[in-house]
Amino acid sequence: MGWAEVAVDATDVPRKARLGAIVLSACALPGVMSGAARAEEAPDRAVIEIKVSGYRDAQDKNAGDNAAATVAKSSAQGVSPAQGHATISSASGGSGSSGGSGGQSGVNLGSNLLDRIVVTSPSIYALVPLGRQWAADGTLTVDEISGASPAYYTNSSSFVHFHDRRIGGDAKLTRYFERAAVSLGVASSKESDYTSNAVSAAARFSSDNQNTTLNIGVGLTRDLNNPNNQLVHDAHKGTHEYQVGLTQALSSRDLVQINYTRSVEDGYLNDPYKSYDNRPDRRAANVVQTRWNHWLDGTALKLGYRYYGDTFGIRSHTFDLALAVPTEDDGRSTFTPSLRYYTQSAASFYVNPDPGSASYPAPQDQSGFYSLDQRLSAYGAISVGAKYDWAVDSNWSMDAKLDVYRQQSGLRIIGQGSPGLSPLSAFIWQIGIKRTF
């Protein structure tokens, strides 16, 4: 029962009038009851966090290594198609180096693997409280990207080599109110062939008892594509994103969250470094993310499910499971193993390889939309990882994270995986150190 209810009981019943006077007066003093004070408290200490993360992927040596090479220019602004843009949450920093393209065909990660792309991303995050009701934070990230990427399917003879450096930054200003917080953010990134600028606004509202939180957000991104191959010049892409979410404490041990995101991209959506890539100039996506955190004696079980569907025809489902376990009696560290399963259907215009065709790899029907991009194929993926967090003292903390990822057609459920593609393996790591002032 919340205190508001107690108060109502007390005032509504005349017999309890004196209880109302004493208890309510006590509860009304500033700071006596939670919520009478600021519920959304601005951070009161500054934070600086330095992280280095790395991504490295490689494909199996076998299928798709036969046909002739064609186009040979490349870059790596590729964000896995089902991941969407993260403009609203862009202030969280981190390098968007998931599932790219590219790679060095000569170097082997393992005897049966063909290295593709390597990304190393140092980043620095800072948060500065500005008085009691404001805070500013921001991230600066540099992604060193190199390697090679197939121009079509996973064909190693079509690998195009490249090196690029992406510099990205974002900043956010937040104002804290009694039971709300409102923030405005900007983000920008630049590569030799690609620039992106974004603005975002978000607000969070908490109920009186703070058991319920509503968050809403909008984001606007403008991208400019100038590929090295001069295929297009100043090609625009605009992204609008809208998000609404609800977080509810079901009990003292259970927290559930549901978020809905609508994202619409307009403009040049082709990948200029892929052969035979002609995509619609509009892509609308709906994403529903649900989470359930359950605490048991200090251990937190975190379950998540994410649905993604877009007008390209891609539908994906992601299942997450993580267990945050305190590792020592002194409780300063936590070990979090995690497991993720992902499955997606192919885009409606993804064309399966046809080795028997005379014009391979060109699609036979080139009247409509088509793409040979592996990322738009049907596949499944599993990643297994672990994170270790260590609170050194009240000022310093560190963390380290490792994920191993495997993507292949055969891992797809709900339908068939796309044929003729080499499985992809990736290795993702991150170390971070944080200082609070």
Added chain:
Amino acid sequence: MHLGLLHEFRAMASPCRVRIDGVLQGDPYAVRAAERASAEVKRIEAKYSRYRAGSILSRINAAAGTGVAVPLDDETGHLLAFAAQLYGASGGLFDITSGVLRRAWNFRAASLPEPEAIEAILPLIGWSRVALSDGQVELPLPGMELDLGGIGKEYAADRAATLLRDAGFEHGYVNLGGDIRLLGPMCDGKPWLLGIAHPRIAGELAAEVRLGEGALATSGDYERYIDHSCRRYCHILNPRSGWPMHDWQSVSVVAPACLAAGALTTIATLMGKEGAAFLREQDVAHVLVDAAGQVTRWVPDT
């Protein structure tokens, strides 16, 4: 595995502990929050100490009888306004001007004060004579004193708990010498088992209370007292007579805020036998230990 954080310190002449459940013991955020909570308790202690020359209370008391009104900050203004309400609601039994009686009562001595000494002090007691208005307060007579001993510790427990709750900690408690304000139940959702000290046997419990939220405060005749002629004279003094009541060895009250619980225990103690009916009328759960040591529990109908 030891889970949860326990932060112990001494303040307000009492052992104090902040317990945050469901976090790792060294969780830097929790440690920091607990340190802020204890700093808040010490801030309130310093601010309302009668013994610190610079404290707001010392300045108010020093200005007694000078005709000078002392300006109040918001927090002190709120507390004094609350004290004024308690005075009215208790028919004058809860009176923060009664602390001046300690000039006659020395609970470290074995003997009772002379009745004449008490009589001499009584004219200095009476909240109704205090002028509290427009953010200032004036004590009309030289020698008058304000003493927030009856609510300061409880207020500090609430403030410290609020800091922790607002920092997101919803499992644990703040215990300032037996005045307890919960942040919420244990992390598994179960209520805390709170012990009420036995008024006569040190280290023993007279009763246990299961509580998942809210506050528990206790007034007992065992904290400071003089035993004389088979009677116990405790430190909770009736502002009209200057003498303690003898009806309850201890009074414990459960309320949403510790401030409310503490005020109700003091009023019930001073009401004597009527205190039991008063607490039932207030509809607050309570545990009474009467003069014979008999324990009575009462929980309102829900």
